[in-house]
Amino acid sequence: AQSVTQPDIHITVSEGASLELRCNYSYGATPYLFWYVQSPGQGLQLLLKYFSGDTLVQGIKGFEAEFKRSQSSFNLRKPSVHWSDAAEYFCAVGAGSGNTGKLIFGQGTTLQVKP
Amino acid sequence: DAMVIQNPRYQVTQFGKPVTLSCSQTLNHNVMYWYQQKSSQAPKLLFHYYDKDFNNEADTPDNFQSRRPNTSFCFLDIRSPGLGDAAMYLCATSRGEGTRQPQHFGDGTRLSIL
Numbered sequence: 025a026q027s028v029t030q031p032d033i034h035i036t037v038s039e040g041a042s043l044e045l046r047c048n049y050s051y052g053a054t055p056y057l058f059w060y061v062q063s064p065g066q067g068l069q070l071l072l073k074y075f076s077g078d079t080l081v082q083g084i085k086g087f088e089a090e091f092k093r094s095q096s097s098f099n100l101r102k103p104s105v106h107w108s109d110a111a112e113y114f115c116a117v118g119a120g121s122g123n124t125g126k127l128i129f130g131q132g133t134t135l136q137v138k139p
Numbered sequence: 140d141a142m143v144i145q146n147p148r149y150q151v152t153q154f155g156k157p158v159t160l161s162c163s164q165t166l167n168h169n170v171m172y173w174y175q176q177k178s179s180q181a182p183k184l185l186f187h188y189y190d191k192d193f194n195n196e197a198d199t200p201d202n203f204q205s206r207r208p209n210t211s212f213c214f215l216d217i218r219s220p221g222l223g224d225a226a227m228y229l230c231a232t233s234r235g236e237g238t239r240q241p242q243h244f245g246d247g248t249r250l251s252i253l
Contacts, residue, residue: 056239067143067229067244068182075239114181118239127242129181 026051026119030130037105038138045100045133047115056118057098058127059089063111071113074098085109110137142166145230145245152220153253160215160248162230169235171213172242173205176227188213189235217250225252 060068072083079091116127152158174182231242
């Protein structure tokens with residue numbers, strides 16, 4: 025069965041420090057992978073996606089993620105975190121069939137940024 | 140800007156009193172989804188429409204129903220809300236065409252049950 029694991033429930037980093045959020049997936053075929061961010065009281069915003077090709081993908085807000093098939097991972101990174109990055113981050117794998125894009129989400133990682 | 144709009148942002152209802160949440164989109168997407176998200180949890184898919192075709196998740200309670208009268212609008216009806224139904228409800232859309240298409244989310248409706 026498809027699944028997504030985000031091992032870190034809560035991460036705290038200092039503003040300006042680098043960030044890496046971990047994501048591991050279980051999926052039988054080539055996965056379609058997504059990272060979403062959710063600010064308090066708001067919906068989810070797509071940061072980036074991976075379908076195929078270059079395993080390092082760039083997203084919005086200075087985020088990037090690297091797909092590593094051998095490790096079944098799709099970790100999210102940012103070289104320098106800003107206070108406005110504090111939010112909940114969800115990794116997801118596209119697991120639908122036919123014409124619909126069903127998403128399987130990880131449990132999320134809460135990012136806190138210290139001044 | 141094209142977007143997904145959910146109304147209201149906050150909804151309070153009484154235990155057992157039917158409530159309807161609404162979602163509209165200007166993206167002209169084929170697929171519309173409803174998710175339930177409880178505090179500190181991932182969104183949980185309740186059901187989705189591909190055009191007018193309704194697809195219910197196996198573990199979605201019968202208490203939850205949905206209507207999609209046209210491409211732009213989709214409604215979530217909770218027939219008899221219980222305390223356990225208090226949550227954020229998220230609407231999302233996608234173009235269809237398989238799982239490659241990212242989903243676009245509204246800002247959600249936070250439902251409270253008195």
